[in-house]
Amino acid sequence: xxxxxxxxxxxxxxxxxxxxxxxxxxxxxxxxxxxxxxxxxxxxxxxxxxxxxxxxxxxxxxxxxxxxxxxxxxxxxxxxxxxxxxxxxxxxxxxxxxxxxxxxxxxxxxxxxxxxxxxxxxxxxxxxxxxxxxxxxxxxxxxxxxxxxxxxxxxxxxxxxxxxxxxxxxxxxxxxxxxxxxxxxxxxxxxxxxxxxxxxxxxxxxxxxxxxxxxxxxxxxxxxxxxxxxxxxxxxxxxxxxxxxxxxxxxxxxxxxxx
Amino acid sequence: xxxxxxxxxxxxxxxxxxxxxxxxxxxxxxxxxxxxxxxxxxxxxxxxxxxxxxxxxxxxxxxxxxxxxxxxxxxxxxxxxxxxxxxxxxxxxxxxxxxxxxxxxxxxxxxxxxxxxxxxxxxxxxxxxxxxxxxxxxxxxxxxxxxxxxxxxxxxxxxxxxxxxxxxxxxxxxxxxxxxxxxxxxxxxxxxxxxxxxxxxxxxxxxxxxxxxxxxxxxxxxxxxxxxxxxxxxxxxxxxxxxxxxxxxxxxxxxxxxxxxxxxxxxxxxxxxxxxxxxxxxxxxxxxxxxxxxxxxxxxxxxxxxxxxxxxxxxxxxxxxxxxxxxxxxxxxxxxxxxxxxxxxxxxxxxxxxxx
Numbered sequence: 001x002x003x004x005x006x007x008x009x010x011x012x013x014x015x016x017x018x019x020x021x022x023x024x025x026x027x028x029x030x031x032x033x034x035x036x037x038x039x040x041x042x043x044x045x046x047x048x049x050x051x052x053x054x055x056x057x058x059x060x061x062x063x064x065x066x067x068x069x070x071x072x073x074x075x076x077x078x079x080x081x082x083x084x085x086x087x088x089x090x091x092x093x094x095x096x097x098x099x100x101x102x103x104x105x106x107x108x109x110x111x112x113x114x115x116x117x118x119x120x121x122x123x124x125x126x127x128x129x130x131x132x133x134x135x136x137x138x139x140x141x142x143x144x145x146x147x148x149x150x151x152x153x154x155x156x157x158x159x160x161x162x163x164x165x166x167x168x169x170x171x172x173x174x175x176x177x178x179x180x181x182x183x184x185x186x187x188x189x190x191x192x193x194x195x196x197x198x199x200x201x202x203x204x205x206x207x208x209x210x211x212x213x214x215x216x217x218x219x220x221x222x223x224x225x226x227x228x229x230x231x232x233x234x235x236x237x238x239x240x241x242x243x244x245x246x247x248x249x250x251x252x253x254x255x256x257x258x259x
Numbered sequence: 260x261x262x263x264x265x266x267x268x269x270x271x272x273x274x275x276x277x278x279x280x281x282x283x284x285x286x287x288x289x290x291x292x293x294x295x296x297x298x299x300x301x302x303x304x305x306x307x308x309x310x311x312x313x314x315x316x317x318x319x320x321x322x323x324x325x326x327x328x329x330x331x332x333x334x335x336x337x338x339x340x341x342x343x344x345x346x347x348x349x350x351x352x353x354x355x356x357x358x359x360x361x362x363x364x365x366x367x368x369x370x371x372x373x374x375x376x377x378x379x380x381x382x383x384x385x386x387x388x389x390x391x392x393x394x395x396x397x398x399x400x401x402x403x404x405x406x407x408x409x410x411x412x413x414x415x416x417x418x419x420x421x422x423x424x425x426x427x428x429x430x431x432x433x434x435x436x437x438x439x440x441x442x443x444x445x446x447x448x449x450x451x452x453x454x455x456x457x458x459x460x461x462x463x464x465x466x467x468x469x470x471x472x473x474x475x476x477x478x479x480x481x482x483x484x485x486x487x488x489x490x491x492x493x494x495x496x497x498x499x500x501x502x503x504x505x506x507x508x509x510x511x512x513x514x515x516x517x518x519x520x521x522x523x524x525x526x527x528x529x530x531x532x533x534x535x536x537x538x539x540x541x542x543x544x545x546x547x548x549x550x551x552x553x554x555x556x557x558x559x560x561x562x563x564x565x566x567x568x569x570x571x572x573x574x575x576x577x578x579x580x581x582x583x584x585x586x587x588x589x590x591x592x593x594x595x596x597x598x599x600x601x602x603x604x605x606x607x608x609x610x611x612x613x614x615x
Binding site: 050051052053054056057063064066070071072073074075076077080083084085086087088090091092095112113116 | 282283285311313315316317319320321323324325326327328330331333335349350353357459460461462463464468469470471472473474
């Protein structure tokens, strides 16, 4: 079949959302960030809320998220995105406000802002991409780095006795009264991508209903930081990350999911 | 009709904020300025004007709330005291880098470290030289009375929006805690009349998305941004403010701001009663600094003395302005102790007028 025949309009089954800009993604090939960006923008497009959406970009790999998502954006200091989002939402209660943060940003330096925004039940959505490593700065150990996992600052593997064990901040904030919907998702295969998109839609719908804070963790790969091919990193993630960071809803309608 | 009240400096900051039509206040308790947020909470500003007041989990969070809120183009502020202001420095640098207007009030206490809760003017360097990382400046206003605490809130926002730059009111524990008669400003509508074309208000079809950031990975762009900022800081000199008293025939000039200037008013009176021609120049803006006026005064007087509640910080700017034309000395208590007019007069006489 010729290229021209394949690309006929009637064969079109999928196209990029216009809410993703034409800028070339700064992420490594194989990284999950681009997929999470696209899913958020698809939902914003489908809900017709581009004019009412404000994003907060963190410090880390996704510091330039505002180059790729075509909505108004504020970049935030390292870890402070939930504080920045809190104030914007308080002054623009009618807008949809979300933060987009990595594990170092949200679970290390920004722990206080994360916990207190969750505890106050700010009516915002937190998108948390957990790849178990500091990607942007070159693969250092993160609070979410698994026991025994090698990084540039745990070159012999994470030793929980001296470095502390990895922790699940998502389960932690689910305990707080202010959180309404807390879930853990992945975007490495079509099935999980479809589920993740539903979770994003649900979170933004809940924000529309003033239900309080929604929190979505995406367990993702960092093939560059983990020193693996994209495919190997996804397999490694399923075998090692998923048993510790278990997929699925943790809190729904303000109630912890028993499991 | 004039609305007069007897109020504490800290309470007046809060009342003036409500009356200035401020949209948001984000703070964290610290002595000696906790009355600002206490007064705001008591006043139910959400009912009076719709103003948002939020107690944050830390000064780090509160300044980043100010950063986020300032990005919406609305009038927002915080207040704190020295250790809290130190914690805010990264956020203030981001606000300056992203060119956002806001008001920050520092009711200074003695340091370094946890220091003391008594008044001090030892945060002058931090306030006027940038404070955080990178080349930036704040507009710095120095109130010397409870009345100026009221008046500088509105002025601070006017300048902040004019230059899209943070303004700091550099007060101290003395002005913050003392009660004086004050004429309250009129209640303004809480409407942001300023240009919001740059602000994050939601991307409409008719414009490109707005981005609030202080990041320029390309050094050429960061260089250009720095040039633009420096030109802006330089242009602020048009808004320099100072007050001169008994300067026309003065042989010796005291230079003092804030509570030290109040003390120096008495010193001038005492010196004049002894036949000594002493004048006072009181900077009301510390950045921009009245360097030109000090250079002019250097041609008329025999010596100057900077009087500050610090080891000598503003004195460096006075010396730069005077450029060696006349001797410039410093006198000041530190660590929360306050000099009396007698202390200052004695120092002035020992230095310039040949002792008692």
